[in-house]
Amino acid sequence: MQLRCGLEPKTLAALVVVLVVAAVLAAQHFWSGRPQSVSAPETVREEVAVSGPVREPAPSPGPAPTAAASSGKRVVVDVSGMVRSPGVHRLPAGSRVTDALRAAGGVRPGADLTGLNRARVLMDGEQVVVGGPAPPGQPAPGAGAAGPGPGGPGPGGSPVSLSTATVEQLDTLPGVGPVLAQHIVDYRTQHGGFRSVDELREVNGIGERRFADIEPRVQP
Secondary structure (H helix, E strand, C coil), X not given: CHHHHCCCHHHHHHHHHHHHHHHHHHHHXXXXXXXXXXXXXXXXXXXXXXXXXXXXXXXXXXXXXXHXXXXXXXXXXXXXXXXXXXXXXXXECCCEHHHHHHHCCCECCCCCCCCCCCCCECCCXXXXXXXXXXXXXXCCCCHHHHCCCCCCCCXXXXXXXXXXXXXXXXXXXXXXXXXXXXXXXXXXXXXXXXCCHHHHHHCCCCCHHHHHHHHHHEEC
């Protein structure tokens, strides 16, 4: 080729190099462009853990009521008679007669508790008399179980004093229950006692008919 084309050795060497490079590039291009078999991608399955229904945590209970909150309301009662420490005592609202007796140091030996309901709930401002004779003009505690017939005087023939009677004693009057008896005591406390029997008409819950039944059995 050198003799025919008159090429110099250097030129011929360069041409050979170019041809070799071209052949390599052609072979590389052919190799990269050949068809290839492609396999299908494997299916990836993600396992999802099945869990039960989500439950929200139960709300924590609120703080327990303190002793000060539970005993915020109090009742004041007068415990007298055959107890070790008679006097005025302050007790939590909802206390019973037995709690008042305990606050007064307990009952003295020989006291008669027959007519005293120790399970009764105390009312503010009442008096609890334990044993002993009743004050003048007042029936003995619990004597209302054998009250007189309509129109008669109080138990023992003595009228009930509106200014000094306890809730239990007022409860012996006809048509007067614990609630109405407490209303009478509240009126007495607010007005400093009863100056006349006619003031009963001003007590909440006493109408003319009930007043007519109570009037013969009470005194101011």
